[in-house]
Amino acid sequence: MYIVMLRSGRKTMRLWGNDYNKMEFAGAFGDLGTLIPFVVGYITLNKMDPLGILVAFGLFKIFVGLYFRTPIPIQPMKAIGGMAIAHSGTITHGMIWGAGIFTGLFWLLMGLTGAITWIEKITTKPVVRGIMLGLGLSFIVEGLGMMRGEPLLAIGGVIITLLLLNSTRFPAMLILLGYGIVLAFMQKPDLWEELTHISLRFRFPELTFARMSWNDLLAGFVILGLPQAPLTLGNAIIGTVAENNEYFSDRKITAKTISIDHGVMNLISAFMGGIPMCHGAGGMAGHIRFGARTGGALVILGIIILFTGLFLSDSVSLIFQVLPRPILGVILFFAGIELALVIKDIKLNKQNLLSSLLLPARRCGIWVWLT
Structure with missing residues (x-):
């Protein structure tokens, strides 16, 4: 069922087309810069139960890793998350779930009808590169913003990452996480005791049917779901497909499959109390930048998140304190650099340059608005 082999001098377990080694383990955490801040916001400001959120993320990370066999991330939808967290006093849980149901139905329909395939075909390469460049720049800006509060600690993280970025013996992500945990305990001496x-306490998500009204569904569709649609199209579907197929030409994916996947995971997530989720070119860049090359990274992270949701959901806010905000900023910063570098293969004629730069400007503007 599995094969143990040596690759580049390191031991690797290969199971169902995925590798499981220390580089996959390190790369598994390359998406935490976007995952943790949004999840913490939903839990602390929107008062959502972390159980459904984490179980949904864990299950679908495992599924995506096993099915696609590449490090395709699963992230919170950023427009919906930004709006819900910023207006937590008026956005209800039902509206968030309603947005997830609308999003799920919409992308499921786009995939099943083939409409998403037609849209992908008429989207030129410079436009796709512009989408990816824009997201990369927005990640860099957001990462710098997260590092700004404690610049000395962040600089230490940047130096560690630069020194070890290409090391397979000492993966940069693992050393960076260790550095962050040490800093967390130094800053909060009581954290270890807490x-x-x-204690472990098993809980299973409850279905949300009875906690949603038609008003919630309609408001979630109009206020949260509609503004998210173009971002999902550009980044989570077209951008992710382009990035995956460029890095992993032997494991190509299609826009149709990714669109259907978005539909299914959001419908299931909404009904178990989760939040709207998507894939993303930026998250994939983060996984790849820190060592992931197969879906094994997603399976590893999915198992950790699923276990945390089922047995430690009451303590999630405390557990997340072991990763200081500046360290998450460093992760996001390097993911942004990795993604922004895709622009290097565009021939710089006037039309391509215009297409590739207008979209980044617009996307950075949207990101600033969300933050």
Whole structure:
């Protein structure tokens, strides 16, 4: 069922087309810069139960890793998340779930009818590169913003990452996470004692049917779902497909499959109390930048998140404190650099340059508005 082999001098377990080694383990955490801040916002400001959120993320990360066998991330939808967290006093849980249901139905329909395939075909390469460049720049800006509060700590993280970025013996992500955990304990001496009092308690998500009204569904569709649609199209579907097929030409995916996948995972997530989710070129860049090359990274992270959701959901806010905000900023910053570098293969004629630069300007503007 599995094969143990040596690759470049390191031991690797290969199972169902995925690798499981320390580089996949390190790369698994390359998407935390976007995942944790949004999840924390939903939990602390919107008062959502972390159980449904984490179980949905865990299950679908495992599924995506096993099915696609590439490090395609699963992230919170950023327009919906930004709006819901910024207006937590008026956005209800039902509206968030309603947005997930609308999003799920919409992308499921786009995939099943083949409409998404037609849109992908008329989208030129410079436009796709512009989408990816814009997201990369927005990640860089957001990462710098997260590092700004404690610049000295962040600089230490940047230096560690630069020194070890290409190391397979000492993966940069693992050393960076260790550095962050040490900093967290130094800044909060009582944190270790609080963590030792955590106990396991199994819980299973409850269905949300009875907690949604038609008004919630309609408001979620209009206020949250509609503004998210173009961002999902550009980044989560077209951008992700382009990036995956460029890095992993032996494991290509299609816009139709990714669109249907978006539909199914959002419908299931909404009904188990989760949040709207998507794939993303930026998250994939983060996984790749820190060592992931197969879906094994997603399976590893999915198992960790699923276990946390099922057994430690009452302590999630405390557990996340072991990763200081500046360290998440460093992760996001390097993911942004990796993604922005895709522009290098565009021939710089006037038309291509215009197409590739207008979209980044617009996307950065949207990101600033969300933050």
